[in-house]
Amino acid sequence: MRLTLNQLLFRTSQAKDEVLLPVLTELGLGRGQPRILTYLLDHESGTQNEIANYFEVDPASVSRMVETLRKNGFITRTAIEDCRRSNKLELTDKGKSTAEIWREKYRALESKLLAGFSEEEKHQLEELLQRVLDNARKGSGNE
16 A cells, blocks of 8 residues: 555654654754754854744744753853844854764765665655645745
8 A cells, every 4th residue: 555645754754763863862962953053053153033934943942942952062142232132042162063963964864865866866856845845835824
């Protein structure tokens, strides 16, 4: 019996998570936290609102993750002079090295998932998944 698209997406996500969960544990991170670290690695700094908007997630959940990352020494948070409600987030040395390790592990997993795919097939898969995402956003009003 063929799996539905929903089942395929769910099972693929589950399988990916099973591989990455030990990496999270090894690095001392929780779910969702690597996204914040890699965002800051790519952008050098950012605010909680910028991160929430970039990943299209609730600012409150970003706030909780940021606080945990700060307490664990992965990021620093400093007040922005002109804006009392915003804080500038930056990686510590520990955060930078952790983000780089995460990115390396994630890229290795991505290579494993796409083994045997031609470059054209990879590009086609990206385009198709982007269309699925765009359609899902239209249905939810999150365009």
